Amino acid sequence: MKVRVRFAPxxxxxxxxxxxxxxxxxxLFARANGGDFILRIEDTDQGRFVEGAEQYIMDCLExxxxxxxxxxxxxxxHEPYRQSERKHLYHQYAKQLVDAGHAYYAFDTPxxxxxxxxxxxxxxxxxxxxxxxxRVLMRNSLTLSADETAKLLADGTPHVIRIKMPxxxxxxxxxxxxxxxxxxSSIVDxxxxxxxxxxxxxxxxxxxxxxxxxITHAFRGEEWLPSAPVHVLLWQYLGxxxxxxxxxxxxxxxxxxxxxxxxxxxxxxxxFPVFAMNWKDPKTGDLTKGFREMGFLPQAFxxxxxxxxxxxxxxxxxxxMEELIMRFDISRVHKxxxxxxxxxxxxxxxxxxxxxxxDELAVLARPYIEEHVTAPAEALLKKVIPLIxxxxxxxxxxxxxxxxxxxxxxxxERAAITDKWNDQKQAFFSEWIYKLESxxxxxxxxxxxxFNDLAAxxxxxxxxxxxxxxxxxxxxxxGPGVFAIAELIGREETVKRIKGIINK
RNA sequence: GGCGCGUUGGUCAAUCGGCUAAGACGCCUCCCUUUCACGGAGGAAUGACGGGUUCGAUUCCCGUACGUGCUACCA
Numbered sequence: 001m002k003v004r005v006r007f008a009p010x011x012x013x014x015x016x017x018x019x020x021x022x023x024x025x026x027x028l029f030a031r032a033n034g035g036d037f038i039l040r041i042e043d044t045d046q047g048r049f050v051e052g053a054e055q056y057i058m059d060c061l062e063x064x065x066x067x068x069x070x071x072x073x074x075x076x077x078h079e080p081y082r083q084s085e086r087k088h089l090y091h092q093y094a095k096q097l098v099d100a101g102h103a104y105y106a107f108d109t110p111x112x113x114x115x116x117x118x119x120x121x122x123x124x125x126x127x128x129x130x131x132x133x134x135r136v137l138m139r140n141s142l143t144l145s146a147d148e149t150a151k152l153l154a155d156g157t158p159h160v161i162r163i164k165m166p167x168x169x170x171x172x173x174x175x176x177x178x179x180x181x182x183x184x185s186s187i188v189d190x191x192x193x194x195x196x197x198x199x200x201x202x203x204x205x206x207x208x209x210x211x212x213x214x215i216t217h218a219f220r221g222e223e224w225l226p227s228a229p230v231h232v233l234l235w236q237y238l239g240x241x242x243x244x245x246x247x248x249x250x251x252x253x254x255x256x257x258x259x260x261x262x263x264x265x266x267x268x269x270x271x272f273p274v275f276a277m278n279w280k281d282p283k284t285g286d287l288t289k290g291f292r293e294m295g296f297l298p299q300a301f302x303x304x305x306x307x308x309x310x311x312x313x314x315x316x317x318x319x320x321m322e323e324l325i326m327r328f329d330i331s332r333v334h335k336x337x338x339x340x341x342x343x344x345x346x347x348x349x350x351x352x353x354x355x356x357x358x359d360e361l362a363v364l365a366r367p368y369i370e371e372h373v374t375a376p377a378e379a380l381l382k383k384v385i386p387l388i389x390x391x392x393x394x395x396x397x398x399x400x401x402x403x404x405x406x407x408x409x410x411x412x413e414r415a416a417i418t419d420k421w422n423d424q425k426q427a428f429f430s431e432w433i434y435k436l437e438s439x440x441x442x443x444x445x446x447x448x449x450x451f452n453d454l455a456a457x458x459x460x461x462x463x464x465x466x467x468x469x470x471x472x473x474x475x476x477x478x479g480p481g482v483f484a485i486a487e488l489i490g491r492e493e494t495v496k497r498i499k500g501i502i503n504k
Numbered sequence: 505g506g507c508g509c510g511u512u513g514g515u516c517a518a519u520c521g522g523c524u525a526a527g528a529c530g531c532c533u534c535c536c537u538u539u540c541a542c543g544g545a546g547g548a549a550u551g552a553c554g555g556g557u558u559c560g561a562u563u564c565c566c567g568u569a570c571g572u573g574c575u576a577c578c579a
Binding site: 008009010012042044045047048106110113122123124125126127129158160162178181182183184187188189191192193194195196197199201202206221222223224225226227228229249251252254256259260261307308309311313314315316317334335336337338339340341343344345346347348354388389390391392401416461462463464465466467470471474476477478479480481482 | 505506507508509510511514515516517518519526527528529530537538539540541542543571572573574575576577578579
């Protein structure tokens with residue numbers, strides 16, 4: 001049987017890094033097994049629909065290089081791929097379950113349910129569930145006569161269809177990551193399968209669509225584990241048990257500090273991205289920063305995510321997509337959640353910047369340079385890249401570490417010059433700018449030789465004037481070799497920057 | 505509260521009964537570099553707790569603790 005997996009996001013906002021990891025594991029598994037990777041949009045909640053979210057999700061997948069074989073826009077043999085467009089499909093299966101006695105109609109209003117919850121709560125911490133013990137108190141086709149039910153239905157009374165969970169049945173499932181897991185059916189409530197608006201809930205839709213789309217392996221977050229028995233029962237009740245996909249519940253990605261699932265707010269609070277790309281909420285207008293805009297390379301982002309909860313046991317950490325496809329093994333995925341470490345994420349990006357060819361880096365860095373200077377010379381950019389790349393972790397660093405090549409810097413560490421300034425240094429630089437004018441060969445070696453010669457002639461220590469010279473050219477105490485900088489910015493600019501300091 | 509899942513340094517983690525417990529990030533020291541990085545050499549830092557099983561437990565089993573998730577006509 002051909003392997004078929006799916007990523008089934010709900011289009012409600014930005015794509016969380018945990019979501020991207022789920023896509024990635026799906027993708028790697030599909031590719032390694034010659035299978036298909038499907039993108040299915042789970043938009044059954046009309047109330048939470050967010051304009052643009054679906055396109056955004058697809059853009060994120062594209063950026064990460066995780067292209068679906070079948071999707072709402074690409075199409076495929078199981079169209080449509082949006083659950084809202086599949087609405088008509090679900091009712092018959094819900095009906096089938098009712099007819100078989102595995103589900104029932106429930107006519108309770110939200111107020112009635114709320115009343116039941118508060119009146120029958122077992123303790124102060126929880127509400128009563130609509131389940132095997134409370135359903136006999138409610139208005140549903142189990143408590144109503146067949147005639148009453150038929151009349152309510154005929155009158156178009158708003159209703160839902162709920163699964164009738166069996167009492168004291170042990171539901172077992174085998175998880176590819178966790179092994180055997182079992183639940184007592186009595187503890188899970190009678191989940192709504194079909195909502196009053198005719199839309200299915202996740203529980204029905206995921207089973208029906210996974211069946212119809214011939215999904216063989218289903219990967220999802222650990223938060224779904226508690227409702228897994230509902231899904232297993234549904235597969236059984238619908239008569240599809242031998243077609244049920246193999247499950248894998250992925251561990252959660254947790255907050256770096258404190259506790260709990262990593263959320264968008266943690267990113268805002270701690271200063272790192274949580275979404276793959278910038279997300280602008282169309283309702284509030286709030287912009288949430290993404291890894292892409294923060295200057296991550298997609299390959300680094302993907303590599304980092306792959307290693308968050310998985311490793312191949314060899315100690316290797318840098319993997320190309322092809323290597324990941326070959327080495328990834330779902331059974332080696334960790335069971336426990338992992339705290340997200342932004343420092344490690346940056347380390348991955350640094351590694352990828354170092355291994356990216358200079359001309360590709362020039363293309364990637366250019367936009368960040370162009371935020372500050374118009375039309376930087378390609379030749380200069382190409383010479384600058386190798387000089388500064390090893391001190392660049394994120395793409396914007398190419399500006400932070402190389403701005404002085406393109407424009408006269410602001411002197412941010414003036415004290416490094418003025419604190420120990422004296423007539424001797426003043427004399428050195430005043431003299432040196434004349435020497436520079438007559439240098440025959442404008443390159444780092446010749447410039448440095450001239451510098452050394454004059455220092456020796458004037459009896460001044462080189463160490464005393466190197467730092468001031470750097471500040472003049474760079475503005476601060478950082479950057480590649482000063483003479484290389486002088487070579488690249490040229491004679492005129494070098495002299496100008498020295499004069500800018502000594503003529504004050 | 506109930507139920508599920510989990511628990512090796514600060515973080516990510518290897519180990520599938522023999523451990524003097526890998527490696528990486530971060531941190532510290534030194535070297536290199538007349539700057540900052542990169543690089544190199546070192547260092548500090550780990551099996552939640554209690555019982556079993558076993559010649560031998562980080563590894564297997566059971567409790568406890570802790571963490572985390574779920575407990576919606578949301579996914």
